[in-house]
Amino acid sequence: MSKKITYGSGIQTAFEYILEKYDNSFIIGQGLWSPWYVGNTMVDLDKKFGKERIIDCPVSENSVTGTALGAALNGMKAIVVHPRMDFMVLASDQIVNQAAKWQSMLGGGIKIPLTIRSIINRGGEQGAQHSQALHSWYSHIPGLRVVMPAFANDARDLLIASILSNDPVLYIDDRWCAGLEEEETELKELDIKNIGPKVVKSGSDLTIVGTGFTSCQALEAGNELEKNDINAEVIDCRVLNPFNPDLIIQSVKKTKKLLVVDGSWKNCGFSGEVIASVSENFTDFSTPPKRMTLKDSPAPTSKPLEEDYYINIHEIINNAKSI
Secondary structure, three states: OOOEEEHHHHHHHHHHHHHHHOOOEEEEEOOOOOHHHHHHHOOOHHHHHOOOOEEEOOOOHHHHHHHHHHHHHOOOEEEEEEOOHHHHHHHHHHHHHHHOOHHHHOOOOOOOOEEEEEEEOOOOOOOHHHOOOOHHHHHOOOOOEEEOOOOHHHHHHHHHHHHHOOOOEEEEEEHHHOOOEEEOOOOOOOOHHHOOOEEEEOOOOEEEEEOOHHHHHHHHHHHHHHOOOOOEEEEEOOEEEOOOOHHHHHHHHHHOOEEEEOOOOOOOOHHHHHHHHHHOOOOOOOOOOEEEOOOOOOOOOOHHHHHHHOOOHHHHHHHHHHO
């Protein structure tokens, strides 16, 4: 009988696997002893592995990230958790100017097994300072791997791959994915260098590309479109930096149509990177590529405005039909 795994339990399983197998691993961050901060992804880890390895810290994003970076430079498998991506901005000096740069500055002669888990926590009338998906921003930085799983097994396996990497990795998860489930597959230790976009639904009529939660929406939309005899191929990007568009290019050569759905903004956003990467290698589109992003404004607090602000399944279906 098949067993189900949720996105949140996949993250918890990954942490338990790493903490049990690698004695030099630890997790540091805010609210790690409280499910209110990190949902169902770290339940009782402090009781099982001790508070010297699950370290709950004051509100000090920059210093906590710097502490983890220093530990990684000294051979520890360091994991730092930022419960809200918005406030991780305060640690950008450590992430952008330090972690992403040291290997290059020292000729590749050092390892930095640092994983930064950053959580997107939007909706629920939380407003502009608690709702930002900044993956496009951090994907711009050379030397920093950026991973953004959408589905439960990937949430587990890509987190393990991130922690086992000898490079600094920004692992981004979305609370809107937390309760989503799928049939559990065998846990594997994967090499992060070999992970890239993945076809989650095969098709031949058009290609729909998503990132994070929008990949889940794209898959749901693709299943609905099939009821209208539109066979969409849905691809989840998974790894945003370094970004390998080869699989997407192959798909678009087959379908000649491209719709990119991304839960951040259009200007300098990741949706534009996907379209540019494909267009540099393929020009025989049957209709111009199209992208769906958030409206070009900070997130609203009002619930009715939120419903208009965020991408929904019906919009994806209508845009797919239009091309």
